[in-house]
Amino acid sequence: MAALEFDKEDAKASGVIRLPSTYFDLSKTFDCGQAFRWRRLDSGLPQDTEVAYEGVASGRYLRLRQSAGEVFLESAPEAFESFWKSYFDLDTDYSAIEEILLKRDPSAAMAEAAQFGRGIRILRQDPWEMLVTFILSGNNNIPRIKGSIEALSERFGETVPQSALKAFPTPEALAGLALEDYRQAGAGYRDQYLLAAAQKVASGEADLEGWRVLDDEQLKKALLTLPGVGDKVASCIMLFGYGRRASFPVDTWVTKMMRRLYFTHDANAKEIKAFAEDLFGDQAGYAQQLLFHWGRNSEMEA
DNA sequence: AGCCAGGAAGTGC
DNA sequence: GCACTTCATGGC
Numbered sequence: 001m002a003a004l005e006f007d008k009e010d011a012k013a014s015g016v017i018r019l020p021s022t023y024f025d026l027s028k029t030f031d032c033g034q035a036f037r038w039r040r041l042d043s044g045l046p047q048d049t050e051v052a053y054e055g056v057a058s059g060r061y062l063r064l065r066q067s068a069g070e071v072f073l074e075s076a077p078e079a080f081e082s083f084w085k086s087y088f089d090l091d092t093d094y095s096a097i098e099e100i101l102l103k104r105d106p107s108a109a110m111a112e113a114a115q116f117g118r119g120i121r122i123l124r125q126d127p128w129e130m131l132v133t134f135i136l137s138g139n140n141n142i143p144r145i146k147g148s149i150e151a152l153s154e155r156f157g158e159t160v161p162q163s164a165l166k167a168f169p170t171p172e173a174l175a176g177l178a179l180e181d182y183r184q185a186g187a188g189y190r191d192q193y194l195l196a197a198a199q200k201v202a203s204g205e206a207d208l209e210g211w212r213v214l215d216d217e218q219l220k221k222a223l224l225t226l227p228g229v230g231d232k233v234a235s236c237i238m239l240f241g242y243g244r245r246a247s248f249p250v251d252t253w254v255t256k257m258m259r260r261l262y263f264t265h266d267a268n269a270k271e272i273k274a275f276a277e278d279l280f281g282d283q284a285g286y287a288q289q290l291l292f293h294w295g296r297n298s299e300m301e302a
Numbered sequence: 303a304g305c306c307a308g309g310a311a312g313t314g315c
Numbered sequence: 316g317c318a319c320t321t322c323a324t325g326g327c
Binding site for chain 2: 144227
């Protein structure tokens with residue numbers, strides 16, 4: 001863990017944005033499996049700090065901390081307005097979303113999941129970074145995914161101003177690697193998917209930015225043409241990279257939770273997805289995050 | 303030793 | 316279409 005001096009850096013950063021943390025919990029937001037490049041800081045922090053993180057998104061460095069019901073976001077106002085405000089989805093009213101979900105699913109389970117996950121925000125991340133991240137995620141575990149992303153960024157990412165951290169590598173950078181480079185990052189057999197996907201993006205054959213104009217169905221279809229991208233990975237890219245809030249990725253955790261809460265048989269992923277998108281509608285993505293976080297982090301009876 | 307981890311692709315039917 | 320198998324790797 002990096003040890004940094006907050007007070008000195010505060011002055012240099014020429015700005016600290018303060019936000020209420022009722023619907024913005026840093027550890028829930030960063031550790032709920034949607035983002036993999038935020039590091040928890042554990043020293044050199046103001047005394048009343050509950051938790052602090054640093055990270056890089058789209059080549060920009062940020063440090064932020066939480067204490068006494070507030071989030072302190074160390075950013076100049078310009079960077080906040082032009083980037084971080086959107087990144088943290090701060091224009092979205094999560095209280096309203098919670099209310100909608102509790103209306104659509106009045107069960108005690110959803111009420112508990114909503115309470116337990118309150119403070120999660122669905123980050124608006126870079127589609128390219130999400131593509132690579134979730135190709136890596138298949139049949140893998142979160143610590144190892146994080147390790148691979150860090151290794152790739154450290155070796156092949158560009159430098160970031162005001163920081164020792166590296167940016168997530170560009171499509172061009174990853175398209176030029178050897179399979180062995182991916183192996184060394186711990187990607188395992190996913191090396192060929194990653195390389196082929198990077199080459200498609202770098203060449204322009206897969207225009208991730210251009211795909212923003214597509215509707216959900218078209219975007220899903222486009223993503224599925226990429227190697228290593230199936231329905232679940234595509235759903236994650238849509239939710240975390242394109243802000244498609246109706247997307248409901250079905251993984252092992254969500255499958256387990258959904259079977260327990262809504263089915264009396266071993267429903268498959270397709271069945272679960274259809275059921276959830278029908279029940280939760282345009283807010284299925286947040287419901288999925290609540291169930292995922294609840295399933296992974298709460299002590300539930302087997 | 304064997305199973306699991308935010309699955310996808312290949313094969314056989 | 317659908318079920319089954321395989322894939323690299325580290326932790327437990």
